[in-house]
Amino acid sequence: MKRLLLTFKDFFDCFSASNELNKVHTLKKKIYVKNPQGKLIRVNGVIKKNNCNIVKVDFSGGIEHRCSDLHLFKTDTGFKIANTLTKNDNILCYNSCCLKVKNIEPVSSNSYAYDISLDYPHEYVTPNGLIHHNTTTARIVVDAIVKNDMDLFTLNGSDSTGVDMMRNEIQGFLKSPPYASKLKIVFIDEFDYTTGNAQAALRNIMETYADNGRFICTGNYLSKIIDPVQSRFQIFEMKSIKEDFAYSYCKKILEAEHVEYDIDTLKLIVHNFMPDVRKAVNMMQKNVVDGKLKKIDATSIISSEKKICGLIVQICDDMGSEKRDKTINQCMPEIMKLLSQDEPDYRGIYQTLSFLDNLPLWAKIKVNQYNNAHQSCALPSAHFMALCYDIVSAGINYFRMFKK
Numbered sequence: 001m002k003r004l005l006l007t008f009k010d011f012f013d014c015f016s017a018s019n020e021l022n023k024v025h026t027l028k029k030k031i032y033v034k035n036p037q038g039k040l041i042r043v044n045g046v047i048k049k050n051n052c053n054i055v056k057v058d059f060s061g062g063i064e065h066r067c068s069d070l071h072l073f074k075t076d077t078g079f080k081i082a083n084t085l086t087k088n089d090n091i092l093c094y095n096s097c098c099l100k101v102k103n104i105e106p107v108s109s110n111s112y113a114y115d116i117s118l119d120y121p122h123e124y125v126t127p128n129g130l131i132h133h134n135t136t137t138a139r140i141v142v143d144a145i146v147k148n149d150m151d152l153f154t155l156n157g158s159d160s161t162g163v164d165m166m167r168n169e170i171q172g173f174l175k176s177p178p179y180a181s182k183l184k185i186v187f188i189d190e191f192d193y194t195t196g197n198a199q200a201a202l203r204n205i206m207e208t209y210a211d212n213g214r215f216i217c218t219g220n221y222l223s224k225i226i227d228p229v230q231s232r233f234q235i236f237e238m239k240s241i242k243e244d245f246a247y248s249y250c251k252k253i254l255e256a257e258h259v260e261y262d263i264d265t266l267k268l269i270v271h272n273f274m275p276d277v278r279k280a281v282n283m284m285q286k287n288v289v290d291g292k293l294k295k296i297d298a299t300s301i302i303s304s305e306k307k308i309c310g311l312i313v314q315i316c317d318d319m320g321s322e323k324r325d326k327t328i329n330q331c332m333p334e335i336m337k338l339l340s341q342d343e344p345d346y347r348g349i350y351q352t353l354s355f356l357d358n359l360p361l362w363a364k365i366k367v368n369q370y371n372n373a374h375q376s377c378a379l380p381s382a383h384f385m386a387l388c389y390d391i392v393s394a395g396i397n398y399f400r401m402f403k404k
Helices: 008-015 137-145 163-175 196-208 243-256 263-273 277-286 304-317 324-341 346-355 361-376 380-402
Strands: 032-034 040-059 064-068 072-075 078-081 090-092 098-118 123-125 131-133 152-156 184-189 213-217
Touching (some): 072 090, 152 163, 163 196, 243 263, 243 277, 263 277, 304 324, 304 346, 304 380, 346 380, 361 380
Antiparallel strands (some): 123 131
């Protein structure tokens, strides 16, 4: 296998479809960048940004990096924007070494900068070995608390799930007092993937070392975390945003970029991509031509996920009526057809159904049950169809018991 090191400019020139500015140019080929743990992160596309102030940063070791003055670097004291770097800053590299900032100077203004679009916010490593960052809420909290990396212990629940990790590694880290911070911090990402025994072992550790450290954990499924551990945390849930907020957010973007738009078109885009605001913004970008958001046909924008959710809601709505059998016979084959045409975002469907106000409780119970079991299913499409048939069965039983 031949390895090539490309600058972002070369990367853009090789793989972009056009020369449009401030737009994610999707890639047909699979391109990856590394995160600091060595895991490969898929690159969605490349972006050419205009009206940027470009700076050149010189590091010890002869490394030079040109970037936007708003680019984020990872330093030994946290994340810093390029235009706030000083000669006292040490920039972290992929091999855990630090490079000293020797000089930073402006190169040009109102110029172009190149960036990449990732699926999820991650730290990532560029070809010159420097670590950059797309920040996350938990990481911001951690950096606000931790004054030195020696006071931070980071784990990923998907990789480190066992009791030994909790007892040996975490306990060993918390035994010594903080180096420079008020408290030591143990940050566990994807905590819901740790085993029940590992979570049980954590209870005593949290109480024993309460004077020394605190835990910050993130996860998607609160139901997978045992109650005794939940009671020891202050829980913050990131609920699905409201459609009015998403509409206002997208509207501000269009007005800030001086883009003409039709209100009905904007509402259509936002409604069909809820709760994923990022997809709504990407759809707006794709359909802006000559400073104008072009009108979109509703049939061309509705995703298969939205269609599937709509069919399930329709089945539930007609469950107690004379149209029940006809609706089921029409909708179930249509759902199977949509599942076979393209691999949908099953997690997105489960999430959407969970927050739908007009989906009855007896259906939401089944959605929650199959959502929790999705990770371990052998065939996602068959697993989802089993959900649909279980919703029908639950609806029939409900109306048999409680309705005439």
